[in-house]
Amino acid sequence: MWRIELKHAVNWELKMKFFVLPELPTPDIVESGVWRRAIVLDGRAVAVMAYPESERTIVVEGNFENREWEAVRRKLVEYLGLQNPEELYRFMDGDEKLRMLKNRFYGFGRAGLMSMSVFEGIAKAIIQQQISFVVAEKLAAKIVRRFGDEVEWNGLKFYGFPTQEAILKAGVEGL
16 A cells, blocks of 8 residues: 655545546546556556545555555546646636636645546547547447456456557457
8 A cells, every 4th residue: 555645635536527427448447446457567467456544644455566656646637637736726716717716626736647648638638529528438448348457456457548559459340
């Protein structure tokens, strides 16, 4: 078990609400405030889960090695938007509407990323065009389940977004 110690408070519950279909592997899954997904490290998919211990401490568990912890930590901080939001909050204080949003959603901090890789981001952007976001996320979940990495750890399933090679191998007929 590892910990990400933050210099600022984070409202984890609020952050998790931004995962539209938390019960489906898009490839992120959120259950009872616990976020999880598979992350690729050096070509190997590993299980990673994160949850709050306090407003300033995020607990991270998974089947990765001690030597891989820093890479996992960096990915999580960037992906989940756990960087220090002080500069953003100062900027928001300069505008009435932004200040209202900051106060209303305090603890959300900085926005995270929509994807763990450029390919995942492009694929999701294409899927999300011209259809509702909920339908797009359901479609993404089907693609993740069918073509993505699946890792089992501690009785849970963790999913990773498929690689471009996996999608190409499936071909048009397979999709």
